[in-house]
Amino acid sequence: DAGITQSPRHKVTETGTPVTLRCHQTENHRYMYWYRQDPGHGLRLIHYSYGVKDTDKGEVSDGYSVSRSKTEDFLLTLESATSSQTSVYFCAISDGTGSGNTIYFGEGSWLTVV
Amino acid sequence: AQRVTQPEKLLSVFKGAPVELKCNYSYSGSPELFWYVQYSRQRLQLLLRHISRESIKGFTADLNKGETSFHLKKPFAQEEDSAMYYCALKGSNYKLTFGKGTLLTVNP
Numbered sequence: 001d002a003g004i005t006q007s008p009r010h011k012v013t014e015t016g017t018p019v020t021l022r023c024h025q026t027e028n029h030r031y032m033y034w035y036r037q038d039p040g041h042g043l044r045l046i047h048y049s050y051g052v053k054d055t056d057k058g059e060v061s062d063g064y065s066v067s068r069s070k071t072e073d074f075l076l077t078l079e080s081a082t083s084s085q086t087s088v089y090f091c092a093i094s095d096g097t098g099s100g101n102t103i104y105f106g107e108g109s110w111l112t113v114v
Numbered sequence: 115a116q117r118v119t120q121p122e123k124l125l126s127v128f129k130g131a132p133v134e135l136k137c138n139y140s141y142s143g144s145p146e147l148f149w150y151v152q153y154s155r156q157r158l159q160l161l162l163r164h165i166s167r168e169s170i171k172g173f174t175a176d177l178n179k180g181e182t183s184f185h186l187k188k189p190f191a192q193e194e195d196s197a198m199y200y201c202a203l204k205g206s207n208y209k210l211t212f213g214k215g216t217l218l219t220v221n222p
Contacts, residue, residue: 042214
């Protein structure tokens, strides 16, 4: 398995509070992604990064921000958590866009907003 | 825009029966197609990618550009194959777009 660690793995938080999820990789891969997984929706891309300080929005970016100050860490922040953000969040990494390059996933972070 | 469609949310078969999980895609360029599998509450694992044309755990998938499909097949399903299966497409950019998934249940 690729060296991807997500923290925390489980969190319960109250509506309106800020939450930060961390993705840490030991593979020195350039590309990092945050997805959310919800029943009936599959995996949807929130934000992604194509290098240090280089990030862009995915298809469901509203209410989320990200930061990548160093290659190995990609942070996902919910500025003011809402119940609709209760989900499982997966981080993923890839070393490039060339033919055959594969995206590998972390173990997931279960977030419940009450 | 790139899109992946998995028409079946649920698929139930008996052990030893053939199984086919359908995947259709929409993409204007030359796509890379993948199948990922997720066992209960675990991370997604790469199962197959069309470029390598390999067979993993008895599963195969062929890219049909004419029908824009990448169906996953296995001739004899096993109980341990029960899992959620996701088809995914990677375009010329670095995004991976997923279908909504098919939950496969293999009954004894």
